[in-house]
Amino acid sequence: MGKQMTEMLKGTLEGIVLALLTGKAAYGYEITTLLREQGFTEIAEGTVYALLVRIEQKGLVDVEKRPSEKGPPRKVYTLNAQGKNELDEFWNTWSFLSERLEELRKEGN
Amino acid sequence: MGKQMTEMLKGTLEGIVLALLTGKAAYGYEITTLLREQGFTEIAEGTVYALLVRIEQKGLVDVEKRPSEKGPPRKVYTLNAQGKNELDEFWNTWSFLSERLEELRKEGN
DNA sequence: TTTGGAACCTAGTATTGCTAAGTACCGGTA
DNA sequence: TACCGGTACTTAGCAATACTAGGTTCCAAA
Secondary structure (H helix, E strand, O other): OOHHHHHHHOOOHHHHHHHHOOOOOEEHHHHHHHHHHOOOOOOOHHHHHHHHHHHHHOOOEEEEEEOOOOOOOEEEEEEOHHHHHHHHHHHHHHHHHHHHHHHHHHHOO | OOHHHHHHHOOOHHHHHHHHOOOOOEEHHHHHHHHHHOOOOOOOHHHHHHHHHHHHHOOOEEEEEEOOOOOOOEEEEEEOHHHHHHHHHHHHHHHHHHHHHHHHHHHOO
C-alpha cells in the first residue's frame, strides 16, 4: 500500500466500513473482500479485524455469531443507532474537508 | 478539534500545506494563519511547525531565513521540484479515495 | 519595566493502519 | 490417515502523524 494512502486511510477507513454496513450486516472476512472489490486492494486483513474490535467497543455496531459451513463461526456486524450517528458525523467531517481540498485544487496553478 | 477531524487530517494536512505553498512561498506562522482562514480554525500551531520540519527533512521544500520587523526571523518555505511531485501524488491518492467515498455516499440509503 | 504579539521549537501522548505471526474449522486429495 | 488450501478470526509490536502543553526569542508600546 502506498504510504500516502495508508496515512490518508487513518480517519476514513472507519467511516468507509460504517458506510459499507449501512443497510446490510456483514462479517469481517466479507468486509475485507468488499473493500478489495471496491478498489482497496491492499487493505491488510488484520487492519479490518482490529477496526471491527474498535467499533464494537465504541458501541457503534451490534454483533452476532453465526456458524459457517466453511470455517470458524462468523461474527456478523450490524450498524446500530449510535453507529448511524457516527456515520452522519463522519459524512459531515468528510464534506468539510472535501470542499476545502477541492477549493485548494482549483486554486493550484 | 473534533476527534474525527484530527484523525482525518492525518495524511491530508501535509498535502494541504504543500498545496498552500503552490506558487507562493510562506513561513510557518503565516501558514497557520492561512489554514485558520480556510476554515481549519483549530489546527494547533505546534502541529504546523512539526509538519514543516518533516517536509523539509524529506526535501520537499527549500527554506530561507528572512528577518522580521516584529519578532524572530521567519523561515520561508518554497515548494521545490520534489515537493511538486509529492503534491501530484497526493492529488492522485486523494482523487482515488474521494471517488470511492462519493460512490459509497450515493449507495447509502 | 512589563506586557503582548509575532515567530519558532519540542518532549510526550493518543490514535490508527501495517507487519507478521498465529489459531480454528472443514473438505478434498494423495 | 495425513496433508493442504481456503475460510474466518486474533494479536503483539511497529511506524506515522496530530495534539497537548509547555517553552524561547525579538521588538514595540504602555
